Amino acid sequence: MSAPSLSHRRRYRRLAALALLLAAPAATAAAQAPDTAALAGVRGEALQQIVDAERKFVALAEAMPAEKYSWRPAAGVRSVSEVYMHMVGANYLIPGMAGVKPAAGVTLTRDMETRVTDKAQVVDMLKKSFAYLRQGVREVPDDQLDAAVRLFGRPATKRGVLVAIATHAHEHLGQSIAYARMNGVVPPWSRGPDAAAGGDR
Secondary structure (H helix, E strand, C coil): CCCCCHHHHHHHHHHHHHHHHHHHHHHHHHHHCCCHHHCCHHHHHHHHHHHHHHHHHHHHHHHCCHHHCCCCCCCCCCCHHHHHHHHHHHHHHHHHHHCCCCCCCCCCCCCHHHHCCCHHHHHHHHHHHHHHHHHHHHHCCHHHCCCEEEECCEEEEHHHHHHHHHHHHHHHHHHHHHHHHHCCCCCHHHCCHHHHHHCCC
16 A cells, blocks of 8 residues: 555645544643533533533633732623623622532622732632532432522422522623723633634633
8 A cells, every 4th residue: 555645645734633633622621620520410410511611710810910800891880800700709609599508718708809800819709708619519419409599589399409509600700701802802712722622712
């Protein structure tokens, strides 16, 4: 058999590079969230959504310059740091509505969103709150998902709380993406290998 021509070798290299490019996002996600596969059903699905939001929230919080943390699109609207701290508060608060025990040593205050503005502190609290949230999802037993609870004063189930947690995270992720774009910050996952799979958002 004759050796492959130069054009064929170039085609093989391009295909191999494309395969690596498309595989990178999945490999990255698996490396960052190796425990998601251990949960099946709605808890596993909720956890996957939470891990995705966590990865992007932390990436944005780290990419936003510290001087932009006080930026807000209009008066009376949450600033950059206030959105991140709102997520911190929600991550610690909402799981309790599904019966998850409060985080030890964490005290939520009404002024937390406006009081904590330092970038390093915000990023640290954001990471810790998502770690608590992920563990909280694991602590809700499958056989209690239909249990009746109150979600912000309304009738719900523990399953509904998990859904609310995931949708709330992505709601404010979208807000944070808009904030970043308005300040000239490109979401990190929109650059490099992740952009091929997820698009530029």
